[in-house]
Amino acid sequence: MEEYVFDREAYERRVKWFQEARFGMFLHWGLYAIPARGEWVRSVERMPEEEYMKYFREFDPVDYDPRKWARAAKRAGMKYMVLTAKHHDGFCLFDSQYTDFKSTNTRCGRDLVAEFLDAARAEELKAGLYYSLLDWHHEDYPHCGDSIHPMRENPAYSDEGREFDRYLTYMHNQVRELCTNYGKLDILWFDFSYNELRGEAWKATELVRMARALQPDVIIDNRLEVSGEGFGSLAEGHPTPYHGDFVSPEQMIPPQGVQDVNGNDLVWEACITMNNNWGYHATDHFYKPASMLIRKLVECVSKGGNLLLNVGPDARGNFPDEAMERLEAIGKWMDKNSRSIYGCGKAVRRGQAVIEKPDYGRITAGNHRLYYHVFENTVGAVPLTGVKREEVEAIRYLATGAEIPTISDWVYSNYPDIVFAQLGGDPVLPDPVDTVIEVVLKE
Numbered sequence: 001m002e003e004y005v006f007d008r009e010a011y012e013r014r015v016k017w018f019q020e021a022r023f024g025m026f027l028h029w030g031l032y033a034i035p036a037r038g039e040w041v042r043s044v045e046r047m048p049e050e051e052y053m054k055y056f057r058e059f060d061p062v063d064y065d066p067r068k069w070a071r072a073a074k075r076a077g078m079k080y081m082v083l084t085a086k087h088h089d090g091f092c093l094f095d096s097q098y099t100d101f102k103s104t105n106t107r108c109g110r111d112l113v114a115e116f117l118d119a120a121r122a123e124e125l126k127a128g129l130y131y132s133l134l135d136w137h138h139e140d141y142p143h144c145g146d147s148i149h150p151m152r153e154n155p156a157y158s159d160e161g162r163e164f165d166r167y168l169t170y171m172h173n174q175v176r177e178l179c180t181n182y183g184k185l186d187i188l189w190f191d192f193s194y195n196e197l198r199g200e201a202w203k204a205t206e207l208v209r210m211a212r213a214l215q216p217d218v219i220i221d222n223r224l225e226v227s228g229e230g231f232g233s234l235a236e237g238h239p240t241p242y243h244g245d246f247v248s249p250e251q252m253i254p255p256q257g258v259q260d261v262n263g264n265d266l267v268w269e270a271c272i273t274m275n276n277n278w279g280y281h282a283t284d285h286f287y288k289p290a291s292m293l294i295r296k297l298v299e300c301v302s303k304g305g306n307l308l309l310n311v312g313p314d315a316r317g318n319f320p321d322e323a324m325e326r327l328e329a330i331g332k333w334m335d336k337n338s339r340s341i342y343g344c345g346k347a348v349r350r351g352q353a354v355i356e357k358p359d360y361g362r363i364t365a366g367n368h369r370l371y372y373h374v375f376e377n378t379v380g381a382v383p384l385t386g387v388k389r390e391e392v393e394a395i396r397y398l399a400t401g402a403e404i405p406t407i408s409d410w411v412y413s414n415y416p417d418i419v420f421a422q423l424g425g426d427p428v429l430p431d432p433v434d435t436v437i438e439v440v441l442k443e
């Protein structure tokens with residue numbers, strides 16, 4: 001096979017919109033919404049196929065209205081959405097010709113993926129599909145010998161007669177269907193490599209070459225090589241033909257962002273749940289407060305990354321109330337402050353070191369501005385570290401455009417090089433979650 005030559009210019013062109021978008025919605029939905037104990041319910045409870053099939057016979061999301069989903073995502077300030085086309089259980093939310101285990105064969109009879117993509121595009125959002133490389137339904141996928149298959153401990157499900165190559169043909173055919181029959185895909189979110197199942201074990205070069213031939217602008221995550229753990233070959237400086245376009249840290253935010261072996265920043269997206277489950281979980285009410293979710297979005301951007309925030313719709317196709325409340329609250333903050341998110345990243349300027357995170361919050365930068373995010377009020381004026389007085393054109397509240405005066409009172413005289421922004425005498429911040437100070441830099 002000819003040597004793979006990484007085309008950095010094409011790569012940077014491909015990921016540009018993604019780095020500017022910064023904020024997306026992840027959607028985990030399928031049969032597992034009925035047992036409502038998370039998307040791994042079959043594996044965790046070692047549930048036999050025939051027991052799981054009762055959910056297939058029952059699945060009928062009478063309230064499914066993806067336009068409502070897309071509007072909720074847009075309302076929250078999200079710029080893209082990623083829906084599970086097939087999760088580890090193998091159930092296809094699309095009309096695949098290679099299986100009967102699909103949404104068009106359930107009571108709803110609908111191609112849920114097609115409707116989802118139409119809705120996202122109608123709301124002018126970029127749209128992607130998550131596709132699990134695993135498949136606990138397919139006969140040729142490892143069962144008893146696998147480390148996570150629901151029947152992994154049941155000798156009655158030995159791997160005798162299972163042809164993994166036959167599964168790979170099925171998997172590649174489905175990816176081809178998704179890349180052929182559903183218009184322009186913006187993201188292909190594969191999940192996940194584990195043990196010896198990674199890279200060419202998935203025939204990943206052939207898979208990515210096919211996907212890129214059909215969807216030349218699609219961006220692909222790094223999970224043909226790794227999972228939430230590991231960064232992938234692009235980070236290691238020797239990109240494979242199936243290197244991810246972005247690193248996909250899961251349920252955590254990288255302490256320093258993500259860099260390759262040479263210290264160059266990499267494109268990354270943290271995928272995080274609002275509660276503790278990807279799929280709908282009826283008793284998991286441990287939802288992160290909206291204030292925390294806003295600050296985590298700011299944290300991701302301040303470290304040069306994206307946040308893919310998950311919603312697990314219920315079996316009728318509705319978002320949980322807790323999720324809707326948070327999306328609305330995040331949207332309210334984004335209405336006034338999204339300029340400190342979109343097109344922004346680490347507070348680093350030409351030839352200068354990144355500005356250290358301030359005690360009181362975080363800093364994002366972009367559009368020739370620095371954005372000081374004040375999560376916790378300071379005693380006295382707010383030190384705008386990392387910028388010189390002579391570089392400053394104006395200092396404003398981002399939310400209102402109101403001017404913020406600076407102060408160089410005697411108490412600050414020991415720090416002549418630091419610009420201090422005077423937010424006034426009220427100890428309560430104008431926005432107690434995150435008051436954003438916009439520093440417009442001189443051209």
Ligand code: GLC
Pocket residue numbers: 028039040191192227250271278
């Ligand atoms: C893990 C989980 C999977 C989930 C994914 C999201 O891989 O196994 O259920 O879809 O994280 O990143």
